[in-house]
Amino acid sequence: MIAATKTSANSAFHKYWVILSTRTQEDMAYRANYVFGAIFRFLPLVTMIFLWWAVYNGRKESGASPLIGGMTYEDMVVYNTLMYVARGFSSVPGTMSDISKDIKDGLLNRYLIKPINYLWYQVMYRLAHKLVFWYIALLTFPPIFLLMRNYFSHWPTLWEWAVFVVSLFIAFSIGMLFCSMVGMLAFWFLEISGFLFVVMMLEFFMSGQLIPLNILPVYLHRFLFYAPFGYEGYWPCMILMGKVPQDQLVPVLLVGFLWVAVFYGLSRWMWNMGLKRYSAVGG
Amino acid sequence: MKTLLKYLHLTGLMMRNCFVRELQFKANFVVRFFTELMWLVMQFIYIQVMYGQTGQIAGWNKWEMIVLMGTNYVIAQLFEALFYDNCVRLTDQIRQGDLDFNLIKPINTQFLVSLRYTDYASIVNSSVGLAVILFALGKLGIGVSLGGALLFGALVLNSVLIYYSILFILSVWTFWIGRSNNLMELYWQFGQFSRYPGDIYPWLLRKLLWTLIPMLVVSNVPAGLLIHKLQNGWIFYGFALGAGFLAFTVWIWQKGLQRYRSASS
Numbered sequence: 043m044i045a046a047t048k049t050s051a052n053s054a055f056h057k058y059w060v061i062l063s064t065r066t067q068e069d070m071a072y073r074a075n076y077v078f079g080a081i082f083r084f085l086p087l088v089t090m091i092f093l094w095w096a097v098y099n100g101r102k103e104s105g106a107s108p109l110i111g112g113m114t115y116e117d118m119v120v121y122n123t124l125m126y127v128a129r130g131f132s133s134v135p136g137t138m139s140d141i142s143k144d145i146k147d148g149l150l151n152r153y154l155i156k157p158i159n160y161l162w163y164q165v166m167y168r169l170a171h172k173l174v175f176w177y178i179a180l181l182t183f184p185p186i187f188l189l190m191r192n193y194f195s196h197w198p199t200l201w202e203w204a205v206f207v208v209s210l211f212i213a214f215s216i217g218m219l220f221c222s223m224v225g226m227l228a229f230w231f232l233e234i235s236g237f238l239f240v241v242m243m244l245e246f247f248m249s250g251q252l253i254p255l256n257i258l259p260v261y262l263h264r265f266l267f268y269a270p271f272g273y274e275g276y277w278p279c280m281i282l283m284g285k286v287p288q289d290q291l292v293p294v295l296l297v298g299f300l301w302v303a304v305f306y307g308l309s310r311w312m313w314n315m316g317l318k319r320y321s322a323v324g325g
Numbered sequence: 326m327k328t329l330l331k332y333l334h335l336t337g338l339m340m341r342n343c344f345v346r347e348l349q350f351k352a353n354f355v356v357r358f359f360t361e362l363m364w365l366v367m368q369f370i371y372i373q374v375m376y377g378q379t380g381q382i383a384g385w386n387k388w389e390m391i392v393l394m395g396t397n398y399v400i401a402q403l404f405e406a407l408f409y410d411n412c413v414r415l416t417d418q419i420r421q422g423d424l425d426f427n428l429i430k431p432i433n434t435q436f437l438v439s440l441r442y443t444d445y446a447s448i449v450n451s452s453v454g455l456a457v458i459l460f461a462l463g464k465l466g467i468g469v470s471l472g473g474a475l476l477f478g479a480l481v482l483n484s485v486l487i488y489y490s491i492l493f494i495l496s497v498w499t500f501w502i503g504r505s506n507n508l509m510e511l512y513w514q515f516g517q518f519s520r521y522p523g524d525i526y527p528w529l530l531r532k533l534l535w536t537l538i539p540m541l542v543v544s545n546v547p548a549g550l551l552i553h554k555l556q557n558g559w560i561f562y563g564f565a566l567g568a569g570f571l572a573f574t575v576w577i578w579q580k581g582l583q584r585y586r587s588a589s590s
Contacts, residue, residue, distance in 0.1 A: 089520070096382045
């Protein structure tokens with residue numbers, strides 16, 4: 043009995059391992075695309091840096107404090123740079139639209155008849171994408187960070203590094219689960235492509251990519267600090283920058299894990315409910 | 326003159342054809358309107374937060390920045406309404422060798438592939454941008470004369486054509502490289518540079534954005550006209566640059582066509 047369970051666990055592991063490695067190889071074939079993306083991805087950083095410089099400069103001229111939300115101009119540059127690392131884990135482009143398309147066009151059938159879990163299949167698929175992304179990023183990120191080295195004023199402690207790594211795991215989990223859930227809305231609403239754009243915009247804003255959450259108006263940031271989206275950008279950056287007080291590091295992680303658990307439960311529930319409604323249109 | 330009338334008539338026909346298509350998807354129309362509106366609201370919040378920290382950015386106050394935001398929005402929406410889809414389609418047609426059906430028609434092919442499809446939701450959205458501009462001008466207490474409004478309109482059209490030229494050149498590039506997956510991505514990335522006053526950029530980048538990648542000509546010139554932040558010379562420069570870019574598209578289109586190999590057999 044025990045042996046049988048062990049074998050099935052092994053084969054389950056093997057199954058998803060095969061998906062992961064096949065997908066990685068497939069993505070590697072298109073690595074030129076990734077290189078192209080990796081270079082132009084940094085253009086928005088350029089405008090961000092100069093815009094913030096003009097803002098801090100405006101403050102200096104009017105004699106206001108050189109800190110915005112406790113951050114110097116250098117911190118702001120570092121924040122926006124580290125955001126690329128955080129998003130490198132939390133963004134899973136195409137997940138929402140792929141899942142909703144599979145449901146809408148009835149393509150889900152071909153996964154349902156296979157002995158795999160569709161959601162885990164999606165996780166492996168995106169994980170492969172992330173692996174190739176980081177394979178390329180290991181070439182393009184270091185020069186950027188080297189260029190910015192003078193802006194980094196804080197060298198993280200070992201403890202902060204550890205918390206940061208855990209937060210990246212939370213970042214991927216929340217990004218993946220959230221996108222899957224939005225995609226699964228297609229079980230109930232067949233046409234959601236316009237809605238997806240709205241969701242992506244809100245995610246962009248609430249994860250702190252546009253503006254660090256702590257400088258938003260108080261009523262907004264109080265709420266957003268406890269929302270799941272901060273884990274997709276804001277928290278990993280602030281943790282590594284040493285801007286999260288020591289005694290809050292663990293609570294921040296715990297809230298993050300809580301959201302992962304909630305999202306995991308919710309997505310399983312949505313999947314089960316959704317399959318009952320699923321009519322395999324176009325089959 | 327006769328040719329001009331013929332082409333105007335054709336444009337009317339293509340636009341009417343798209344309008345009929347659009348009417349079949351009314352819900353899509355509403356969704357598009359609200360998504361774009363939210364994008365505008367988000368940019369507004371961004372500006373609001375930035376100006377919560379300082380009274381001026383590179384010499385521009387908040388409402389001047391909002392005039393720039395509105396202008397940029399009108400231009401981007403008009404570009405997307407008239408040309409964006411067509412440019413995306415063009416890269417696919419070149420890559421898959423589907424250009425043949427357009428080539429055999431007895432009209433100018435560049436005209437046909439550039440203006441074939443119109444996106445009406447974007448045209449409606451551009452009017453929201455116009456409302457934003459008027460509101461911000463009201464806050465600034467700046468009036469606009471009829472001549473000023475006409476000149477602004479001409480400059481907006483000029484900017485739309487500059488955007489078109491850049492994207493068209495990128496699409497035509499497909500003739501040489503055979504694929505173009507990420508080229509359209511460039512539109513979104515370069516578009517970033519036009520959102521802010523040129524003075525926030527350092528010298529070299531600013532020069533580049535005023536000439537080779539004229540993202541500042543596109544937005545700063547029309548907006549600058551409205552809020553009197555522009556010397557007359559820049560208006561002439563803007564129109565000249567627009568004409569130059571447009572002429573270049575005609576030339577590169579001809580060069581590209583010579584490399585066209587049609588569908589693979």
